[in-house]
Amino acid sequence: MLALSALGGFLLAPELWFRGSSTVALAHTLSRELVQGHLNGSHTRPRLSADFGAAEPGDVILCHNPYGAYGYWTHAVLYVGNHQVVDSDDFARGTVLLDVERYRNYDEVMLLRPRVGKTLRQEAAAIARKQVGTPYDPLAPVWDTHSLYCSKLIWQDYAKVGVNLCPEDTWIVPDQLAASSKLAPIADWKS
Amino acid sequence: MLTTLKALVWSYLLLCFASFVCLASPALQRLCVFGWAVTVVWIAMRARQRGNGIACFIAAAGLLELPGGSLSLVSAWYAASGLSSEWPGGLMEFWYHPFMSLLELLPAVTIGNWSTAYLATCLIPLGVTAFCASAWLLTRRIVPAADRF
Numbered sequence: 001m002l003a004l005s006a007l008g009g010f011l012l013a014p015e016l017w018f019r020g021s022s023t024v025a026l027a028h029t030l031s032r033e034l035v036q037g038h039l040n041g042s043h044t045r046p047r048l049s050a051d052f053g054a055a056e057p058g059d060v061i062l063c064h065n066p067y068g069a070y071g072y073w074t075h076a077v078l079y080v081g082n083h084q085v086v087d088s089d090d091f092a093r094g095t096v097l098l099d100v101e102r103y104r105n106y107d108e109v110m111l112l113r114p115r116v117g118k119t120l121r122q123e124a125a126a127i128a129r130k131q132v133g134t135p136y137d138p139l140a141p142v143w144d145t146h147s148l149y150c151s152k153l154i155w156q157d158y159a160k161v162g163v164n165l166c167p168e169d170t171w172i173v174p175d176q177l178a179a180s181s182k183l184a185p186i187a188d189w190k191s
Numbered sequence: 192m193l194t195t196l197k198a199l200v201w202s203y204l205l206l207c208f209a210s211f212v213c214l215a216s217p218a219l220q221r222l223c224v225f226g227w228a229v230t231v232v233w234i235a236m237r238a239r240q241r242g243n244g245i246a247c248f249i250a251a252a253g254l255l256e257l258p259g260g261s262l263s264l265v266s267a268w269y270a271a272s273g274l275s276s277e278w279p280g281g282l283m284e285f286w287y288h289p290f291m292s293l294l295e296l297l298p299a300v301t302i303g304n305w306s307t308a309y310l311a312t313c314l315i316p317l318g319v320t321a322f323c324a325s326a327w328l329l330t331r332r333i334v335p336a337a338d339r340f
Contacts, residue, residue: 090277090280090306091266091277091280091281091283091284091306091309091312092266092267092270092280092305092306092309093270093301093304093305093306093309094299094301094306094307094308094309095299096301131299132301133299133300133301133306134299135291135294135295135297135299135306135307135308135309136306136308137284137291137295137308139214139284139285139288139291140217140291140292140295141214141215141216141217144217144295146217146295146296146299147291147295147308170215
């Protein structure tokens with residue numbers, strides 16, 4: 001039975017794994033970085049003087065710190081208003097609601113706004129709030145709705161309101177959001 | 192016991208491999224876990240035929256869970272202490288990833304700031320050992336060998 005399941009996986013794997021060439025590139029980057037002990041990057045710098053006053057519900061905050069395993073931007077959160085973000089980054093705590101000020105503890109932080117109406121952005125933020133408590137699993141594909149990770153949360157929430165922030169891949173990383181033409185940079189803070 | 196332990200270890204490693212091959216399909220991953228459960232029952236049956244007792248089988252299951260149990264303890268200690276390294280939790284998640292497709296079906300809530308999926312993952316060592324004991328008892332009817340401890 002186990003062997004049959006593995007065989008099924010092998011047969012389906014090319015379709016699922018190679019759906020986007022970025023999946024192969026991601027696997028290559030991850031394997032190269034993980035053996036060097038790089039995962040979510042290291043926090044070595046003091047806090048940025050970022051001002052999140054301009055953020056609106058539905059805005060995307062991208063964070064960079066060095067030695068990330070999957071691209072330049074190592075984290076992404078969705079601003080939901082009241083100085084809070086929805087963050088899916090912690091296996092122990094799952095998807096949580098956190099104060100936006102903690103995201104000054106990165107080497108670079110960028111605030112982006114989806115190029116859609118305010119109503120849609122607020123709807124996406126409301127969906128994100130309801131996802132607090134969802135388990136964190138970076139290995140689950142983007143179409144699985146039972147778990148989240150940082151960039152998947154943002155992509156899924158906007159997909160639910162009919163906005164495709166970037167082409168669907170098996171896994172979506174923050175760099176893909178940064179490269180999206182549907183997200184307009186509002187501010188960029190660097191140390 | 193060594194033969195049983197080797198069989199259990201190989202079956203789990205094969206499960207991990209199959210689960211990663213099926214990474215993009217949670218449904219296939221769940222099927223892999225079901226296949227592994229059937230395999231464990233088969234290993235229990237073979238252990239019975241060799242004349243092994245239930246204590247021997249449970250001891251092998253306990254040894255199988257030693258790496259995962261250690262990772263669970265370290266990960267919980269890191270998380271409770273507020274330490275920032277993501278490696279203990281990450282390694283635990285990788286080791287128990289075959290079960291994640293099932294654990295994610297739990298209610299998406301937190302219990303005292305802890306994700307239910309995480310708490311359930313920490314209990315997997317106990318759960319797998321208990322399942323192995325159940326598998327042993329299940330084979331009682333299949334293999335009518337004398338029970339001995």
